[in-house]
Amino acid sequence: MAELIIYSERIKENIKYLSDFFEANKIAWSLVTKVFSGDKTFLKTILTKDVIKKINSVGDSRLTSLRNLREVNPDIKTIYIKPPAEIYAEDIVEYADISLNSSLSTILVLNEVAKKKGKVHKIIIMIELGELREGVKRDNILEFYEKVFNLSHIEVIGIGSNLGCMYGVEPTFDKLLQLSLYKELISAKFNKELKYVSGGTSITLPLIENTMLPKEINHFRIGEAAFFGISPLDNKPFKKLHTETFEFYANIIELKKKKIVPDGIISDANVGHTSEYDKNNVQETSYKAILDFGLLDVDKNDLFTDDKDISFVGITSDMLVIDVGNNKTSSGETKFKVGDKVNFKLNYMGVARLLSSKFIDKIYKKDK
CATH class of the missing domain: 2.40.37 (Lyase, Ornithine Decarboxylase; Chain A, domain 1)
Structure with missing residues (x-):
């Protein structure tokens, strides 16, 4: 059979390097492992205690992957990194500590499931900033947050955006500043503190290096840089990360x-x-x-x-x-x-x- 060689130590070193980099910049981050499709050998080989100790959470876009992650390490905090389908609300609450959301009807279902399970489910609400993928429309943000803040078993822990994934809209300082300003607007309107402004992915890393990241952006969701050592903004190696993985x-x-x-x-x-x-x-x-x-x-x-x-x-x-x-x-x-x-x-x-x-x-x- 053909063989895919995975250089596990290089990947582990990349993850540790990113953890130290984000810590130095006072940024929390989630490691996105969807490239590995929930493979248990990967989870056991790569996500060792020394590797994950500084990671805020481990994320995936497949429920089976989060389920496998929980089986391998029940103590890891997990994040579901795309808007959930209502039909899978039971599994979302069961296997994801946090989920990214943009649909009010889905959040209402998550609230009911969390209530039934005696849990409080944490969410980050995604805002549409021009990429035309997931996100609440900007003219509807205050109304949306008001309805969600009133739910008994949902805790809104942040605001987020996704740029560069479909059309390739660059996460510029101005784009991310908009996200920061919406966070400030929501906090002032409802007297609620949103812990995370999740505006960063691998494509956003150069903004940190070039001091072009708004200071309010304090959460990144990283996959490609951790596993391939590059930022997809220019497909060049990022700092000292391994690229031959x-x-x-x-x-x-x-x-x-x-x-x-x-x-x-x-x-x-x-x-x-x-x-x-x-x-x-x-x-x-x-x-x-x-x-x-x-x-x-x-x-x-x-x-x-x-x-x-x-x-x-x-x-x-x-x-x-x-x-x-x-x-x-x-x-x-x-x-x-x-x-x-x-x-x-x-x-x-x-x-x-x-x-x-x-x-x-x-x-x-x-x-x-």
């Missing part, structure tokens, strides 16, 4: 010299994706290698290689074909053979998909 190795299961142009009538019946080819090169050939993974495991657009001799040919449900040219090294020796492994680098979505695939081996290593 994952590698993907696929096995060559066939390697033969074949034509570049397919032979026969091309129909619409194919289920895979192929690269463009020049129909005039009907006589040309090159070496094609077939690898042991496919579309069911990962999108080929989420894979990258530094080997300039490798190019993409096609992918189907369970196999990927690459072109390896004349299959020779610079010294004229054979470069690949059947049984060899081909190495790929991955982006966030590539890792997330591979971790979700039951057909890929996941191997945890302390280091190379």
Whole structure:
């Protein structure tokens, strides 16, 4: 099977580094683990006591993941990082200490469930700041908060926003200042103190470094920087974080010299994706290698290689074909053979998909 290598010690060092960084800047943070899809091996390997001691909470967008987290470590504070569906209110109250919300009807259901369970469920209310994803409309904020403040088993602990995830609206100082001002408005109107202004994600990290973060922003939700060492604002490494945290190795299961142009009538019946080819090169050939993974495991657009001799040919449900040219090294020796492994680098979505695939081996290593 193809293998996803996870360098666990580097990831743990990233998390510890971020904890110290946020502590120095008087910011609480939630570690978002959704890339690992609630994998129990990950939870046991990465979230050790020394790693999580300075984390405010661990967040995910899947209830099964929070359930697994509670089974592995019942003492971890958990946060559900997207607006819940009303139908899952029972599980939200059971497995999430905090949830992000933007729908009044859902909050009302959460209140009733929490009342039945004898709990007080904490929420952060999300505000729409231009990304056009989740969030209460800004002209409705005061009315919304007034109704929620009156609920008996809901504790409003903050206000939040989500920027950069769908359209890529940048979390600028001015955008986040708006969030801060809404917090002040709500506190003054209702004489309520909102503990958290949750305006930060991995894309917002450079604002701290450049002292461009409004001082009221005191809560971050971080996934990508912790696991990949980068801020998606510029896809560059953030400070001293490790970036080489994952590698993907696929096995060559066939390697033969074949034509570049397919032979026969091309129909619409194919289920895979192929690269463009020049129909005039009907006589040309090159070496094609077939690898042991496919579309069911990962999108080929989420894979990258530094080997300039490798190019993409096609992918189907369970196999990927690459072109390896004349299959020779610079010294004229054979470069690949059947049984060899081909190495790929991955982006966030590539890792997330591979971790979700039951057909890929996941191997945890302390280091190379």
